[in-house]
Amino acid sequence: MTIINNTQYRKPLAGSNVDYYDTQAAVDAIKPGAYATLPYSSRVFAENLVRRCDPAMLTDALSQIIERKQDLDFPWYPARVVCHDILGQTALVDLAGLRDAIAAKGGDPSKVNPVVPTQLIVDHSLAVEHAGFDPEAFEKNRAIEDRRNDDRFHFINWTKTAFKNIDVIPPGNGIMHQINLEKMSPVIQNRDGIAFPDTLVGTDSHTPHVDALGVIAVGVGGLEAESVMLGRASYIRLPDIVGVELTGTRQPGITATDIVLAITEFLREQRVVSTFLEFYGEGADALTLGDRATISNMTPEFGATAAMFYIDDKTIDYLRLTGRDEEQIALVENYAKTAGLWSDSLKTAEYERVLTFDLSSVGRNIAGPSNPHRRVSTSDLAKEGISGVVENEEGLMPDGACIIAAITSCTNTSNPRNVIAAGLLARNANAKGLMRKPWVKTSLAPG
Template sequence: MNTLYRKSLPGTKLDYFDTRAAIEDLQPGSYAKLPYTSRVLAEQLVRRCDPETLTDSLKQLIEFKRELDFPWYPARVVCHDILGQTALVDLAGLRDAIAEQGGDPSKVNPVVPTQLIVDHSLAVEAAGFDPDAFEKNRAIEDRRNDDRFHFIEWCKTAFDNVDVIPAGNGIMHQINLEKMSPVIQARDGVAYPDTCVGTDSHTPHVDALGVVAIGVGGLEAETVMLGLPSMMRLPDIIGVKLIGKRQPGITATDIVLAITEFLRNQKVVSAYLEFFGEGAKNLTIGDRATISNMTPEFGASAGMFYIDEQTIDYLKLTGREPEQVALVEQYAKLTGLWADDLENVEYERVLEFDLSTVVRNMAGPSNPHRRLPTSALNERGIAGDDMLAAAKAEEADGLMPDGAVIIAAITSCTNTSNPRNVVAAGLIAKKANELGLGRKPWVKTSFAPGSKVAKLYLEEAGLLSEMEQLGFGIVGYACTTCNGMSGALDPVIQQEIIDRDL
C-alpha cells in the first residue's frame, strides 16, 4: 500500500486515498470528466500501484489511452461451488506439495477475501406442486454431492480468508447484492471502493450498487486470490443515458429484454456500461440489478450504476449496519463517486434509451436478445384461435398438445432479486386462482428464489400460498432451470414426447 495521497477520512478512524488530488496534480480539471469506472480504477492505482509506474498508469485513464497494461487489485473474489471448489482444490494441492518439502502447509491461504456460495448443485427433481419439494431436493443435492460438500466444509476451517455459505441459502449474485458487498470497504485502517471478480458471467449483478464487478474464469480468480493483480487496459466505457418513465404494468424484466435487444444492436462487446440520466435515477436497486445482471447478454463486461439515495435506501433495507451505511454515503460524496458529482462526465460514446417505449416482452429461451412483444404472439403463430382449437382437440383425445409448455419456472437471480417482480408473480397467481385457472398436468412448475428473503415477504403479503396453490411452491434457494438444472421430467410425459415426436 502506498503512502502518497493517503489522508484522514473526516469524523472516522479511517484513512482514504485522495484520488481526485492525484488526478488533478497530473492534469487540472480532468477528474470531473472521468467516468465512474475510471475513478474506481484510479483509486486502486493510487493506493496499490508501483509508484514508478503510477503516473503512466493514471495517464491511461485521464487521456483515454489504451497503450499500457496497468494492475487491477479486486477487493474480493466471489465463487460458486463448481469453479470456486476447483480453485480451492488447487490450493489444497499446493499445501500437499509444500508439506512434502517440509514446509508449513497452513501458510497457503487466499490473500484476498474469498466468498464461496454453494448454489450450482441443486436440481429440481421434486416440482413446485409437491409440498415437500424443498426438503426432497435438498436431500438429493446432499446425497449427490457428499464428497464435494465435505471438502467445502473442510475449507471453511482449513483456510484463512475463506467464507462459505452452504447449500440451501440462495444464489451467489443475489447474496452478493443483499449481504456480501459493503459497497465501501474498510480494511487495515483504510476505506476504499468495493470491487470484485466472480467465477460466473452474471457477477455484474452487484454493479447495480456501484461495485465494479466482472465475471472471470477460474484461473484468473485464483490469481486474484493469491494477491496478484489482474492486468488490464482501459476498457471501452460507454454511457447509456436512460430517459423517460416506464408505462404502468411494465416490469424490470420487460425493460431489460428491450435494453438487451437495443445494446446487442449497438455492439458493446466487452465494454463497461454506465447507466445514468433521469430514467436511471428513478430505478430502484432491484430494478437496476435486473439490468446489471443481464450484462453478459448485452455482450458487455460490466453494467454500472452510480451510488445515490437509492443505494443508501437499499443498504438500510437489507440490514447493513448504520455505521457502514454512513461510511458509504460519506466516502462516495467526498471522493466523487456520488451521482451528483458525475454530471460532467465525458464518455467516448453515449447511447440513449427511452424507458417509455418499453412494452410487455418475452424472449428466449436460448436467445434472450431475441425480444418478442406479447402483442405479436398471435401474428407470429405462437398464440391464437387456430392454435388454441388444435390444442383443445388434442387434449380432448387425452393427448398432450404439440408445442405445449412443459417447464414453467420462476427462477434466475435476474428476476428473483427484484421484489417487484416476485410480488407481481404472486399477484398474478392470486388472480389466476380467483379465476379458477390451474396447472396443466404435463407442466413441471417450480419457484426458486435467490435468497430466503423472498419467502418472508411473500408470506407476510399472503401471496406464497397463492403461488403454492398454482403449483409454484419453493423448490430450493439456488440456480435451477436457467442453469440447466430443471431435473427430470415425468417419465410418462417424457415418453409421450419421444413417441409422438412433439
C-alpha cells in the same frame, strides 16, 4: 489481507475514523481538472492505482486513464473474489494440493491461504426433481442435492475451518449473485483503517449483478480467479466506457424484465461488446436498486463486461433495506460524496460514446430463454405464431405445450417485485379456477 504499497495521497476521511486515498488530488496533479471529467469506472480504477500501484509507474498508469488511452496495461487489485461451488471448489482443491506439496517438502502447509478475501457460495447445483405442486418440494430437492453432493459438500465444509480468508455460504441459501448483492458487498471496503471502493472478480458470467451497487464486478475464469485470490494483480487495459443515458419513465404495469429485454435488444444492436456501460440520467435515477440489478445482471447478454450505476440515495435505501450496519451505510455515503462517486459528482463526467434509451418506449414483451435478444411484443404473439387456437385431445399433451413453468435465474429473482407479482398472478389465477395442466412442471429455484 490487503497490502498497502503507498502513503502519498493518504488522508483522514472527514467525519469518520478511517483514512482514504485522495484520488482527485493525484489525478489533478497530472492534469488539472481532469478528475471531474472521468467516468465512474475510471475513478474507481484510478483509486486502485493510487492506493496499490508501484509508485514508479503510477503517473504512466494514471495518464492512461486521464488521456483515455489503451496503450499500456495497468495493475488492478480486486478487493475480493466470489466463487460459485463449481469453479470455486476447483480453486480450493488446487490450494489443498499446494498444501500437500508444501508439506512434502517439509514446509508448513497452514501458511497456504488466499491472500484476498474469498467467498464461496454453494448454489449452482440444485436440480428440480420434485415440482412446485408438491408441498414438500423444497425439502425433498434439498435432500437429493445433499445426497448427490455429499463428498463435495464435505470438502467445502472442511475448507471453512482449514483456510483463512475464506467465507463459505452453504447450500440452500439462494443464488450466488443475489447473496452477493444483498449481503456480501459492503460497497465501500474498510480494511486496516482505510476506506476504498469494493471491487471483485467472480467465477460466473453474471457477476456484474452487483454493478447496480456501483461495485465494479467482472466475471472471469477459474485460473484468473485463483491468481487474484493469491494476491496477484489482474493486468488490464482501460476498457471502452460507454455512457447510457436513460430517459423517460416506465409505463404503468411494465416490469423490470420488460425493460431489460428491450434494453438487451437495443444494446446488442449498438455493439457494446467488451465495454463498460455506465447508466445515468433521470430514468436511471428513478429505477429501484432491484430494477438496476435486473439490468446489470444481463451484462453478458449485452455482450458487455460491466454495467455500472452510480451510488445515490437509492443505493443507501437498499443497503438499509437489506440490513446493512448503520455505521457501514454512513461510510458508504460519506466516502462516495468525498471521493466523487456520488451521482451528483458525475454530472461533469465525459464519455467518448453516449447511447440514449427511452424507458417510456418499453411495452410488454417476452424473449428467450435461448435467445434473450429476440424480443417479441406480447401484442405480436399471434402474428409470430407463438399463440393461437390449439386443438386439444382429451388427456394428451398438445403440440407446443409448455412443460416447464419456472421462476429461476438471478435476472428474475434479483427483483423482489417480479417474484411477488408472479405470486399474486398465480394466486389470482388459482382463485378463478385456473390450474396448471398435468404435464406442466413448476418450480421456484435459486439457481
